[in-house]
Amino acid sequence: MSGQKVDVKVVLLGREYSGKTSLVERFVHQRFQAVPYQNTIGAAFGARRLDVSSSSGRGGRSLTLGVWDTAGSERYEAMSRVYYRGARAAVVCYDLTDERSFERARFWTDELRRCEPECRIYLCGTKLDLATEGGGGVGRRVDRHDAQDLADELQARLYETSSKSGENVEALFRAVAEDFADEPAREKSGVDLAAGGASAAGGSKCCVK
Numbered sequence: 141m142s143g144q145k146v147d148v149k150v151v152l153l154g155r156e157y158s159g160k161t162s163l164v165e166r167f168v169h170q171r172f173q174a175v176p177y178q179n180t181i182g183a184a185f186g187a188r189r190l191d192v193s194s195s196s197g198r199g200g201r202s203l204t205l206g207v208w209d210t211a212g213s214e215r216y217e218a219m220s221r222v223y224y225r226g227a228r229a230a231v232v233c234y235d236l237t238d239e240r241s242f243e244r245a246r247f248w249t250d251e252l253r254r255c256e257p258e259c260r261i262y263l264c265g266t267k268l269d270l271a272t273e274g275g276g277g278v279g280r281r282v283d284r285h286d287a288q289d290l291a292d293e294l295q296a297r298l299y300e301t302s303s304k305s306g307e308n309v310e311a312l313f314r315a316v317a318e319d320f321a322d323e324p325a326r327e328k329s330g331v332d333l334a335a336g337g338a339s340a341a342g343g344s345k346c347c348v349k
C-alpha cells in the first residue's frame with residue numbers, strides 16, 4: 141500500500157435502504173445500477189478527485205474526497221462509529237420517501253454533534269426522482285421545511301439528490317470539496333488509490349476512480 145493521500149475523509153451515514161451506496165456509485169462512477177438491493181456489510185470505500193475553486197478566492201485546487209459508505213443496518217451500528225471517527229465531513233442520508241429514515245438521520249446528527257463535534261454535517265435527502273410528483277414512487281414523505289429546520293439547527297447544508305438521474309449529486313460533493321479547499325490535507329486513506337486495492341477494513345469493498 142502506498143497510502144496515497146486523501147484530502148478529505150467523508151463518511152456516509154443513514155438508515156438502511158436510504159441510498160448511500162447508490163450515492164457513492166453516482167459520485168465515483170457516474171452510474172446508477174438498477175440491480176436488486178443488496179445491503180452493505182461493514183463498509184465500502186470510494187474516492188474521486190475534484191478540481192474546485194477556493195472560497196477565499198485564492199485560486200483553484202485539486203482535492204481527493206475519500207468516501208466511506210457505511211452499512212445502514214442497526215446491526216452494524218458499532219462499526220459505523222469506527223468509520224465516522226476522525227471524518228472531517230459526514231453526509232447524513234435519509235430517503236425522501238421514508239419518514240423513518242429521517243428519524244434515523246436525527247439519531248446520527250445527534251451522535252455526531254456529541255461525539256465528533258468538529259465534523260461538518262451535510263444533510264442529504266435521497267431518491268428525489270421518487271419523491272417528485274409523477275416520479276413513479278410513493279411520493280414525498282419528508283417535508284423540505286422539516287429537513288431545513290434540522291439543517292439550520294446543525295448549521296448544515298441541505299441537498300436533495302437523485303442517484304438515478306444524478307440530480308444534485310455533483311453539487312453536494314462539490315460543496316464538500318469547496319468547503320475544505322482552503323484547509324491543508326490531513327488524512328491518509330490507508331488505501332492504495334493507484335492500485336485500487338482492498339481497503340484496510342475487513343469485509344469492505346473498494347471502488348476508486
Ligand SMILES: Nc1nc2c(ncn2[C@@H]2O[C@H](COP(=O)(O)OP(=O)(O)OP(=O)(O)O)[C@@H](O)[C@H]2O)c(=O)[nH]1
Pocket residue numbers: 154155156157158159160161162163173174175176177178179180181210211212213266267268269270301302303304305
Ligand atoms: N429511484 C431511485 N432509487 C434509488 C435511488 N437511490 C437508491 N435507490 C434504490 O434504493 C435501494 C437502496 O439503495 P442503496 O444505495 O443500496 O441503500 P443503502 O443506504 O446503501 O443501504 P444499506 O447498504 O442497507 O445501508 C436500491 O434498490 C437502490 O437502487 C434514487 O436516487 N432513485
